[in-house]
Amino acid sequence: MNCNEAAGLLPAYGDGALDPMQSAAVEQHLLACTDCAGRYDEQVALGVRIKRDAPYFPAPPAMRSRIDAVVAGTRKPARSPPARARWRWLGAGAFAGSMATVLAWLIGSAVLDWRDGTDLAGEAVASHVRATLSNHLTDVATSDRHTVKPWLSARLDYSPPVQDLSSEGFALAGGRVDYLDRHAVATLVYRYRDHVVDVFVRPVAASAAGSPSPSVSTVRGFNVVRTSGAGMDWLAVSDASADVLTAFVSRLARGDAAP
Amino acid sequence: MEFQLLDGPARSRCAELVLPHLNSAYNLARWLSRNDADAEDIVQDAFERALRYASGLQGTHAKAWFLTIVRHACYDWIGRNRPSELMRGDGTEAIEAAVDSRPTPEETAIAEADAQALVRAIAALPVGFREVLLLREQEDMSYRDIARIVDIPIGTVMSRLARARGLLRRSPLLHAVVPPSMRTVGK
Numbered sequence: 001m002n003c004n005e006a007a008g009l010l011p012a013y014g015d016g017a018l019d020p021m022q023s024a025a026v027e028q029h030l031l032a033c034t035d036c037a038g039r040y041d042e043q044v045a046l047g048v049r050i051k052r053d054a055p056y057f058p059a060p061p062a063m064r065s066r067i068d069a070v071v072a073g074t075r076k077p078a079r080s081p082p083a084r085a086r087w088r089w090l091g092a093g094a095f096a097g098s099m100a101t102v103l104a105w106l107i108g109s110a111v112l113d114w115r116d117g118t119d120l121a122g123e124a125v126a127s128h129v130r131a132t133l134s135n136h137l138t139d140v141a142t143s144d145r146h147t148v149k150p151w152l153s154a155r156l157d158y159s160p161p162v163q164d165l166s167s168e169g170f171a172l173a174g175g176r177v178d179y180l181d182r183h184a185v186a187t188l189v190y191r192y193r194d195h196v197v198d199v200f201v202r203p204v205a206a207s208a209a210g211s212p213s214p215s216v217s218t219v220r221g222f223n224v225v226r227t228s229g230a231g232m233d234w235l236a237v238s239d240a241s242a243d244v245l246t247a248f249v250s251r252l253a254r255g256d257a258a259p
Numbered sequence: 260m261e262f263q264l265l266d267g268p269a270r271s272r273c274a275e276l277v278l279p280h281l282n283s284a285y286n287l288a289r290w291l292s293r294n295d296a297d298a299e300d301i302v303q304d305a306f307e308r309a310l311r312y313a314s315g316l317q318g319t320h321a322k323a324w325f326l327t328i329v330r331h332a333c334y335d336w337i338g339r340n341r342p343s344e345l346m347r348g349d350g351t352e353a354i355e356a357a358v359d360s361r362p363t364p365e366e367t368a369i370a371e372a373d374a375q376a377l378v379r380a381i382a383a384l385p386v387g388f389r390e391v392l393l394l395r396e397q398e399d400m401s402y403r404d405i406a407r408i409v410d411i412p413i414g415t416v417m418s419r420l421a422r423a424r425g426l427l428r429r430s431p432l433l434h435a436v437v438p439p440s441m442r443t444v445g446k
Contacts, residue, residue, distance in 0.1 A: 011417060011420055011421045011424065012402070012417055015395060015402065015420070017401065017402045017417070042428070043424065046424055046427065046428060047396055049377060050377065050381070050392070050396040050397070051396060051397070052374075053373070053374035053377045053378070054377055054378055054381055054393075054396070054397065055378065056282075056286050056397055057285055057286045057289035057290070057298070058282040058285065058286070059281040059282050059284070059285040059302070060285070060295070060299065062299070063281075063285065063299040063302060063303065064281065066299070066303055067278075067281065067302075067303060067306050070303070070306060070307060070310070071270070071271070071274045071278075073270075130278070133275065134275060134278060134279040135279075136279040
């Protein structure tokens with residue numbers, strides 16, 4: 001293989017799109033030719049840079065709820081009017097609109113504290129069910145916390161503590177980025193016997209602070225335990241028993257002595 | 260394509276197969292439209308189309324199938340809103356046009372501008388190159404799946420990817436920031 005032939009195949013080689021024979025031939029050439037090896041390194045570096053620096057835009061929660069409405073068959077809240085139409089509406093109904101906004105805001109802020117706990121638990125359970133149903137529990141599937149943590153940190157503006165508590169029966173299965181309370185949130189996935197446990201972790205400052213003593217609730221048969229600790233707000237969802245779940249979350253929130 | 264009202268089970272089966280790929284759909288729409296609100300509308304539009312076309316979904320290739328629809332919705336949107344983007348030649352004009360808006364040298368001296376420069380450089384790639392690059396680098400899709408989604412032969416996927424990477428590497432937007440010593444690796 002000469003340099004011309006190799007240069008033509010390098011992209012496909014890097015993308016794993018060559019058959020084994022071609023792939024071996026390119027590899028042979030790269031060992032022998034420093035010019036082509038340099039070109040290949042450049043190509044790899046560009047790919048690494050894109051993966052590292054180009055943001056990945058996950059589906060925003062507002063869009064998810066619009067799509068959930070489509071699934072449910074309620075077309076009404078579907079598409080909001082296009083921007084230009086919205087401006088016309090604003091011009092026509094500015095006064096009524098702003099009065100309604102003020103009213104909604106007043107009512108909204110009054111019930112916000114009350115809503116926070118129940119809505120959050122409901123959202124968390126919905127997310128847990130969706131992940132289980134679609135069989136997409138993890139974006140990164142590994143029991144190695146040293147892989148899960150950097151994977152999550154790279155996709156969030158915080159770095160959640162990740163512990164493997166398999167010695168206590170909770171085996172780390174991986175992680176995913178999910179949505180809760182209109183924010184991207186780290187989700188750690190554990191397995192406890194036959195149960196899947198989703199643990200949502202977010203910085204305390206980013207939310208209405210949870211209480212340090214665990215609060216337990218039940219939503220559609222799933223147990224939801226919320227607590228705070230180690231600077232994080234922890235919320236676990238599972239069909240495992242409330243006692244087991246509470247002990248587990250408290251252990252995570254203590255955050256000490258990671259094995 | 261036949262339009263029909265689907266019964267509940269077919270709708271929900273389709274939704275179930277497609278919903279796990281909502282992030283990929285939004286990411287593609289966001290990169291192709293370069294705008295949050297429009298990307299949301301595009302994905303919703305695509306999702307509604309997906310439910311209508313549910314009979315075409317075999318189940319094994321839900322991601323590629325859904326992204327094909329998302330891409331079509333993106334192109335429809337671009338055609339309506341930025342038709343000039345679809346009529347570019349070799350793609351260098353777009354990049355040169357975007358160079359004018361690049362930051363001053365002082366601004367680019369900041370280390371984190373490095374990442375922003377990459378984003379700007381990718382965003383300035385013509386849409387036909389941008390899509391293959393992102394499907395490959397961010398979604399890790401095979402040439403075969405990219406060929407399905409973009410509806411081009413596998414050989415064209417390969418050459419477009421090579422061209423996209425070449426354009427990106429040589430993009431003035433990128434070079435305005437990266438010191439030469441950082442540009443090559445492994446020599």
